[in-house]
Amino acid sequence: MAKELTLSGCAAAAQAIKMAKVDVICSYPIRPYTAVMMELAKMVNDGELDAEFVHGEGEHAQLAVVYGASAAGARVFTGSAGVGVTYAFENYSPISGGRLPVQMMIADRALDPPGDFGSEHTDAMSARDQGWIMGWAETPQEAFDNHLINYRVGEDRRVMLPQFVCQDGYFVSHIAAKVKLPDQAQVDEFLPEYDPGDHVLDPKKPCSHGPQIRPDQGAIMDLQRGEAFLALPPVIEEVIDDYNRIMGRSYSPWVEEFMADDAEIGFFLMGAHTATARHAVRHLRDQGVKAGLVKLRFVRPWPSQQVAEALSKFKAVGVIETSTSYGGSMRGGNLLAEVRASLYDLPRRPLTTSFMAGLGGDVIPLQEFYWMAQKLADAVKAGKVEKPVYWAGLEH
Amino acid sequence: MFDIPKDRAVPFGCVTPAPDTEQPMMITGNWREYRPVIDQEKCNLCMNCVAFCPDACWQLDGAEEEVVWNAKYCKGCLVCVNECSTEALSKAYELDFPDGVVRLEKPF
Numbered sequence: 001m002a003k004e005l006t007l008s009g010c011a012a013a014a015q016a017i018k019m020a021k022v023d024v025i026c027s028y029p030i031r032p033y034t035a036v037m038m039e040l041a042k043m044v045n046d047g048e049l050d051a052e053f054v055h056g057e058g059e060h061a062q063l064a065v066v067y068g069a070s071a072a073g074a075r076v077f078t079g080s081a082g083v084g085v086t087y088a089f090e091n092y093s094p095i096s097g098g099r100l101p102v103q104m105m106i107a108d109r110a111l112d113p114p115g116d117f118g119s120e121h122t123d124a125m126s127a128r129d130q131g132w133i134m135g136w137a138e139t140p141q142e143a144f145d146n147h148l149i150n151y152r153v154g155e156d157r158r159v160m161l162p163q164f165v166c167q168d169g170y171f172v173s174h175i176a177a178k179v180k181l182p183d184q185a186q187v188d189e190f191l192p193e194y195d196p197g198d199h200v201l202d203p204k205k206p207c208s209h210g211p212q213i214r215p216d217q218g219a220i221m222d223l224q225r226g227e228a229f230l231a232l233p234p235v236i237e238e239v240i241d242d243y244n245r246i247m248g249r250s251y252s253p254w255v256e257e258f259m260a261d262d263a264e265i266g267f268f269l270m271g272a273h274t275a276t277a278r279h280a281v282r283h284l285r286d287q288g289v290k291a292g293l294v295k296l297r298f299v300r301p302w303p304s305q306q307v308a309e310a311l312s313k314f315k316a317v318g319v320i321e322t323s324t325s326y327g328g329s330m331r332g333g334n335l336l337a338e339v340r341a342s343l344y345d346l347p348r349r350p351l352t353t354s355f356m357a358g359l360g361g362d363v364i365p366l367q368e369f370y371w372m373a374q375k376l377a378d379a380v381k382a383g384k385v386e387k388p389v390y391w392a393g394l395e396h
Numbered sequence: 397m398f399d400i401p402k403d404r405a406v407p408f409g410c411v412t413p414a415p416d417t418e419q420p421m422m423i424t425g426n427w428r429e430y431r432p433v434i435d436q437e438k439c440n441l442c443m444n445c446v447a448f449c450p451d452a453c454w455q456l457d458g459a460e461e462e463v464v465w466n467a468k469y470c471k472g473c474l475v476c477v478n479e480c481s482t483e484a485l486s487k488a489y490e491l492d493f494p495d496g497v498v499r500l501e502k503p504f
Contacts, residue, residue, distance in 0.1 A: 099409035160409070199409060206414030211422045213406060220406045223398060 002186070007179045009172035012140035013079075013105055013165075014039030015179070016147035018049045019187040023074035026065040028056040031117060032169035033081040033107035040077075059084040063091035063104070070100040071209050073200040075151065075193075078102070081169055082109030085123040089130075094210055095162050096131030097221055099199065099228070101154035102162040103147070104132075107173040108271075110360045118361005119169035121271065121323035125334055128300055131225045133163040133232070135298040136271035141179045143167045145249060148191055152239045155194050158231050168322075170361065171272030182247050190246045232301045254303035255310045256295040259285060263292030265376035266350075268311065268339060269320035270296040273357070273364050277320070280369030291373055296335075304342040311343060316351040316376040316385070322358045332356045332389035351376075353385040357392040368392045418468065425453075426497045428472025430487040436462050438484035445476035445485060467497075 007015065013036045017025070025044070027037035043049040052069075056062035059080050066076040080088060085106055095102050106124045110116035121136070128134055133154060137143035143165070150163040167173055201209065213221065240253040259281050260266060267277050274295045284291040294310045294317075296303075311317050321333025330336040336354035343349045355372050358364045372392060379385045412421045432445075445454040445463060453470040454463050477485045490496040 097410060199411060208412045208414055208419065210410065211412055211419060212424045213410060213422050214404075214424060214426060217404050217406050217422075220400055220404055221410060223400075224406065224408070227398075 002181060002183050004178055004180050006176045007140050007144075008035065008174050008176045009137065009140040009143045009167045010035035010107065010174065011039050011176075012144040012179045013147055013167070014043065015181055016144045017077050018043050019182070019184060020075065020077075020148060020151050020191055021049075021193075022051050022077045024052045024054065024066065024069035024076045026054045026056045026062045026069075026076070026078045028059055028062050028080070028084065030059070030081050030084040030109070032109060032119075032173045033079045033084075033105060035173060036079055036105055036107070059088035060091060063088040063095065063102075066102050066104075067091055067095050067098070067100065068201075070095070070102045071098065071201050073194070073196040075155075076102050077105070079105035079107070081107045082123050083112050086111065086126060089127065092127055092130035092132060092162075096225055098209055099160040099224075100162060101151070101160055101194070103150055103154065104162070104164055105147070106164055106166045107169045108166060109169045113360075116360050117169075119171055119173075119272065119322075120359050120361060121166070121168075124164055124166045125299070125323040127164065128334075131161065131229075132300065133161055133298070134166065134300040135164075136296070137165075137167045137172060138270075138272060138274045138295065140167075140172060140175075140177045143172060144179050144181070145243065145247070145251070148187060149239055149243050149251075151194075152191050152243075153232070153236055156235050156239070157195075157197065159228055159235055160199070161225075161228055161232070166271070168272035171275075171363075186246050190243060229301050233303070236298070236301075252297070254297055254306040256297065257310055258293045258295070260292035260294060260310065260313055262290060263313065264290040264315045264380060265373055266291065266311065266314040266317050267293040267320055267369070267372070268296065268307075268317050268335070269293070269322070270299070270335075271322065273320060273322065276364055276366065277369060280366050280373070283366065284370070284373055289373060289377070299338075302338055302342070307339060307342040308346055311339065311350055311352075312346055312348070314350045316353075316379045318372045318376050319352065319354040320358070320364070320372075321354050321356050321389075324356070324359065330354055330388045332391075336388060351379045351383075351385050353379065353387065354389045355392045356389060362393070364392065418466075423468050424451075425466075425468045425470045428470060428490055428497060430472045430474060431467070431470060431490055431493070432465060432472075432474060432476050432485045433488045434463065434465065435484045435486070438482045439463065440482050440484075442481045444479040444481055448475050448479045450475065467495075
């Protein structure tokens with residue numbers, strides 16, 4: 001029977017992985033993601049999940065193990081956080097180039113400067129151009145759902161791509177919330193067994209995975225992945241429609257709007273801080289400020305058209321950057337560059353700026369959202385933004 | 397629609413049928429700057445080149461009388477020249493050969 005439990009993001013993810021009946025799991029400890037492996041290890045030990053549980057020697061080995069297992073036709077799961085995500089970096093592109101639907105959970109952790117346990121999206125965002133699907137969850141519920149949705153999308157024969165399923169460390173991974181779990185029968189209806197087709201290691205049909213190619217074939221490999229990403233949006237929409245129908249959810253595939261319809265100023269963000277931003281928007285509404293927000297669900301593929309449509313309703317938009325791109329075109333984060341590119345072809349564009357916030361695991365308190373809202377209101381009044389980036393809480 | 401030249405096509409996910417002795421779909425010896433040249437008079441078939449070549453480009457010929465070089469996969473690393481026990485192998489500049497790979501419009 002469908003049931004409701006109180007689960008952290010890691011525990012919710014583990015429930016999804018169990019219900020997806022994965023064949024091979026490869027772990028290596030690093031907090032905060034490790035809690036998912038603790039849960040899965042217990043499930044395998046207790047006979048609740050029939051999976052091969054492999055301890056990798058490190059994150060690079062983790063990805064190598066699931067790379068091979070996926071090539072052999074297994075449904076696989078691995079995960080990491082922070083510097084673990086960057087240590088495994090070499091294997092990301094071969095896995096997407098090999099068109100293997102590996103799933104990796106990332107519970108964000110700041111990269112070492114020299115040591116920080118807090119959540120920041122830079123770890124995962126650094127890998128956004130490796131040909132993997134990528135998106136964030138705001139709650140343990142959304143984390144649970146995203147794992148199942150991503151397996152189905154990634155394993156679709158029209159797609160065959162690996163997936164980074166991300167959730168903020170601590171804010172989602174370690175704070176428990178109510179999670180509605182479907183019946184196993186519902187999951188089985190939604191997510192069929194993985195069928196690798198001919199794309200599988202088989203001693204009866206020997207083949208080579210990942211051979212050397214010539215430089216003049218490299219562009220063609222890239223085009224293969226490029227075409228897969230072009231084919232992705234309708235598949236994601238179809239899969240999420242199916243998920244909503246079978247599980248009784250109401251996800252919008254690309255962006256989720258909150259009080260956006262008559263709003264003048266808006267926040268654009270993804271992941272855990274969206275929860276605080278909703279409260280800030282409600283309080284701002286109580287004060288008579290026409291505020292709203294738009295939450296992003298997928299960074300790859302980036303939904304340019306949907307972002308443009310959602311943000312064109314606002315007069316000014318503040319992009320909350322929870323990752324860093326030092327020296328980039330926006331002088332701070334990553335998302336504003338993508339947002340501005342998405343808006344470029346609109347006849348009337350909203351004013352846009354960005355706020356570096358929630359970095360290194362810092363919370364974004366309500367006061368900081370009010371301060372950002374004031375900057376946006378000032379921009380509307382002046383008809384222009386003062387600058388492309390503010391460091392929230394660190395300047396006036 | 398994209399127009400992919402046949403000779404540059406890559407199979408899905410770059411998964412190729414397993415090669416028997418060579419991988420004809422992925423010929424990679426097109427970037428060497430030097431190539432090894434053998435003086436068969438000096439060669440005593442010690443097999444160092446066969447053992448050390450990282451791309452298996454040195455093999456005994458069918459009659460097992462001499463070692464032969466496979467140009468299609470040689471990257472010009474010259475490990476063989478270094479390991480040759482009788483100085484039968486020496487390096488030569490690729491551009492000095494009429495079939496030098498860097499000269500070719502298309503590799504092989």
